[in-house]
Amino acid sequence: MMQPDLRPMLATLTDKPFDDPGWLFETKWDGFRAVAVAAPGRASLYSRNLNDISKKYPSICEALSAIEHEAVLDGELVALDAHGRSRFQLLQNAEREPARLLYCVFDLLYLDGKDLRGRPLLERKAALEQILPKSPLLLYSAHVTGAGIKAFNRAKRLGEEGVMAKLATGRYRAGERTREWLKVKASQEQEVVIVGFTAPRRSRKYFGALVLAVREGKGWTYVGRAGTGFNAEMLRSLHAKLVPLITEVKPIAEKVPDAANTTWVKPKLVAEVKFTEWTSAGEMRHPVFLGLRTDKKATDVVREMPKPLSEAKSRPGSRRG
DNA sequence: GCTCATACTCCCTCAGATGA
DNA sequence: TCATCTGAGGGAGTATGAGC
Numbered sequence: 001m002m003q004p005d006l007r008p009m010l011a012t013l014t015d016k017p018f019d020d021p022g023w024l025f026e027t028k029w030d031g032f033r034a035v036a037v038a039a040p041g042r043a044s045l046y047s048r049n050l051n052d053i054s055k056k057y058p059s060i061c062e063a064l065s066a067i068e069h070e071a072v073l074d075g076e077l078v079a080l081d082a083h084g085r086s087r088f089q090l091l092q093n094a095e096r097e098p099a100r101l102l103y104c105v106f107d108l109l110y111l112d113g114k115d116l117r118g119r120p121l122l123e124r125k126a127a128l129e130q131i132l133p134k135s136p137l138l139l140y141s142a143h144v145t146g147a148g149i150k151a152f153n154r155a156k157r158l159g160e161e162g163v164m165a166k167l168a169t170g171r172y173r174a175g176e177r178t179r180e181w182l183k184v185k186a187s188q189e190q191e192v193v194i195v196g197f198t199a200p201r202r203s204r205k206y207f208g209a210l211v212l213a214v215r216e217g218k219g220w221t222y223v224g225r226a227g228t229g230f231n232a233e234m235l236r237s238l239h240a241k242l243v244p245l246i247t248e249v250k251p252i253a254e255k256v257p258d259a260a261n262t263t264w265v266k267p268k269l270v271a272e273v274k275f276t277e278w279t280s281a282g283e284m285r286h287p288v289f290l291g292l293r294t295d296k297k298a299t300d301v302v303r304e305m306p307k308p309l310s311e312a313k314s315r316p317g318s319r320r321g
Numbered sequence: 322g323c324t325c326a327t328a329c330t331c332c333c334t335c336a337g338a339t340g341a
Numbered sequence: 342t343c344a345t346c347t348g349a350g351g352g353a354g355t356a357t358g359a360g361c
């Protein structure tokens with residue numbers, strides 16, 4: 001086979017679902033992007049940055065080696081929860097804890113030496129469906145055509161991350177972020193109380209991230225940090241509101257990552273954040289600051305999702321950041 | 322030997338600057 | 342105007358070294 005280009009095509013983020021007969025809509029899988037190079041009896045997996053991750057997922061490689069062609073596939077490595085939903089965190093723990101791993105394949109880039117990237121998406125997907133062997137570890141990522149809003153609402157109802165919208169006639173553009181692939185994300189929102197802020201780094205001014213908590217019982221429970229969603233003016237004005245609230249007293253009893261780098265404030269300001277999901281430690285994943293809520297009392301702010309069953313907040317050491 | 326902190330890896334999102 | 346790049350942030354892991 002010719003030297004294949006393994007750089008995956010990237011999607012542009014949008015938050016508005018749409019209907020269009022020229023587009024197809026797939027499940028947005030929540031895992032690691034992986035490109036597979038397969039041939040009869042052997043297969044390798046590569047991350048988005050072209051690192052060889054075959055040794056981390058030998059069972060997936062073994063399943064892929066059953067493909068009776070030389071092929072380069074594009075897909076997402078996921079771990080499924082008890083409800084069959086893909087969960088990023090399960091995947092990260094998969095090396096230590098048993099999880100149901102799955103390689104969800106949604107595109108075929110090369111087949112038996114032929115470069116298919118110039119062919120329309122629908123044609124590539126049809127060829128992919130033909131060659132993908134039946135395996136509990138491999139899944140052909142099916143799609144619906146046209147009905148994007150319905151697909152998005154269904155994904156939201158099932159607690160999934162969203163849907164991928166793809167131009168049916170689109171070519172595969174390796175390594176490019178295009179508007180022919182769109183990820184339509186269904187994010188969650190939560191009111192939180194600001195209990196501190198971290199120091200800025202590099203060119204950032206005023207503060208790095210906001211330390212966030214919710215009311216539980218008579219105390220405050222740490223739920224994560226939001227370091228994005230601000231522009232320069234928001235950083236300045238928010239910092240001006242935080243400075244008069246600075247206190248030596250840490251509002252949270254539990255251990256907080258990077259506490260030495262945190263300035264604590266009295267829990268007065270209520271913020272609205274959006275995020276992708278709750279982690280097993282009861283913290284928000286990918287929190288993004290949306291704005292301050294002046295109509296809410298800090299003591300009224302509670303977690304809007306039930307705390308996960310896994311209460312164990314194991315924190316081996318502090319994290320980067 | 323154990324615990325904890327640090328520094329690195331992997332992945333991700335988002336905002337702002339820059340250049341075509 | 343749009344695409345791309347950079348740098349801010351996040352969650353998770355592993356490896357290493359210091360201190361008890």
